[in-house]
Amino acid sequence: MKLFEYQAKEQFVKAGIPIPEGQVASTVEEAVQVAERIGSPVVVKAQVLQGGRGKAGLIRKANTLEEVRKAAEGIFQAGKGVQKVLVEKAVPFNRELYLAIALEPRDAKALVMASSEGGIEIEQVAAEHPEKIIRYTVDIHRGVLPFHSRSIAFDLGIEGEGARRFAAVLEGLWKVFRTCDAELAEINPLFLTDGNVLVAGDGKLSIDDNSLFRHPEFEPGPESFESPIAYEAYKEGIPYLQFDGDISLMCAGAGLTTTVYDLIHYEGGTVANYLEFGGPNYRKGLRAMELCLANNPRVVLIVSFGTIARADVMAQGIVEAVQKLKPSCPIVACIRGTGEEEAQKILKDAGIEPLSDTEEAVRIAVRYTREFSDAPVKQPVGDPSRSKGATL
């Protein structure tokens, strides 16, 4: 789970990493008050999880209080879903560096990365000039040692007092990485000032989802999700991704759901949402269907090939959901795996045709999005071929 910049910087402060003076604000008025207190010039930064904020006009510099007002107004209007801005004192810097800690799965170690060419083009630098990224793998138990800090500081061209300060920043970032169970802890840019002082200009902190159970302090609210439905799904423990197409996926298993997602695109269809109700969630058919229908999809496509997720239980859940929720769109179901014979019978008895081939199910679903694109909202549930006859 990604944290907002201001949350990342709270962790930086605890670990002794210097950040610019500033405060988060939820309204234009608050933003102006913060600027008044800390003094201009300031930078007003949208607190959103997407990257490329600078290029999207979601980070603006302001020299006067009037400019702060305008910048904050512009940002709150520009970015959809901007709930907060961070108002920070502008830092006069000499250089922009890059510093990050991630994991290196192959060597089973942590990976420290640094570059003297930090800033918004870092991904391009990494792609075109990989030699400009300094890399050290670090044993997760031993952590960063003085030689790591020393070596990286020298390679970045930082010496003397600056090198000592760099060591403190790197050690602080390591502490953040470990104590927060991060999968990525990144400072970009890391400002180096004329006086050889280092200040974290930005902060990116991504917490490992599997470790969230021991970090109640990072419990995400609705603002961390792409849509209210995505937040509802998160609270249910149901894996969910929001898209804006026609077909709602209610599948089981990450790999299979992703494959169905691909197959829909091959057939020229579009996806409304990705939802997995396999694994521990296979008894949640009703709730999963509710979440899918909240997108007003043209079709709900159900594909599974489960082992633990019993097909008969899933089929039962789907039938109950259809009877209770009375969806107005067709349901296409292809449920296989443990208990599949029973599942087929359950679906058939409820008037839903049980399919057994994934690619056929995808083709049918995509076809329905076209056939029913102008159809009236009310259609008999479960048997779209019959409903088509009725609406003609």
Next chain:
Amino acid sequence: MSVFIDRNTRVLVQGITGSEGSFWTKHMRGIGTSVVAGVTPGKEGQQVEGIPVYHTVRRALREHPADAAMLFVPPKFTLDAVFEALDSGIRKIVTIADGIPLQEAVQIRGAALSCGARVIGGNTSGVITPGKAMMGMFPYWIERVYKSGTIGVMTRSGSLTNEITAMIVRGGFGVSTLVGVGGDAVPGTRFVEMLPDFQADPDTEAVVIIGELGGTMEEEVAEAMEEGVFTKPVVAFLAGRTAPEGKRMGHAGAIVSGGKGTVKSKIAALERAGAYVADRPSRIGELLRTALGRGPV
């Protein structure tokens, strides 16, 4: 012969008294696996399917020598359980746990690498040699999926594996051994580390790789093919060709970030190395027949 497990492999089950543990222990026995003992702290003296249960791995091994440990242990206790097995000298471990904290997965893999052990998982169904033995959870009774044959399978997925394996069987083949390395970002064992076993296995004619977006495991297979470490035919299916950058497609390891881990780059690497890549599951059988120089079904 087979890869990783056969009927002679003596398996210890950690977490045997839980609902998953006891259910799948029954089925591991059902297919022919030699399950010698179980472990659940505090439950010594009980039996599961007639298999004796002990408090600790050491106490179990005192009575029942074992070659491998099968873990049905929740994610937050997996690090401890893996280290308990390693401490007792077991060097083959399968863990199904879905949700092992990432930095603990790094420690598990690190420990396995340093003592020459093989830890398969987490977030996997396990390992199966159809008709002989399995460590994990596979519906081996569905014959159109788990038929014995000559195709080795390595996978990052579960349900998709049932789908693809059914296509292997539909193409007129069966499975020698299937190894689920799991869907996590830091799996205990990587695809490339299993290749020498499949290369040496006389029962394996070709290998099917079921990969997906994210990470570099598929590219590592391509490297091994180019270096001549693996010379048998390879057919691959990769999920997430059309997935957008920055979205995590279900599995922790399935994410493209900073332009890395795209399916496109994986396909390019595999095809350059001589692998056949199926764009949809239904093409697996046909590509296997081409790769092995057989005519149409």
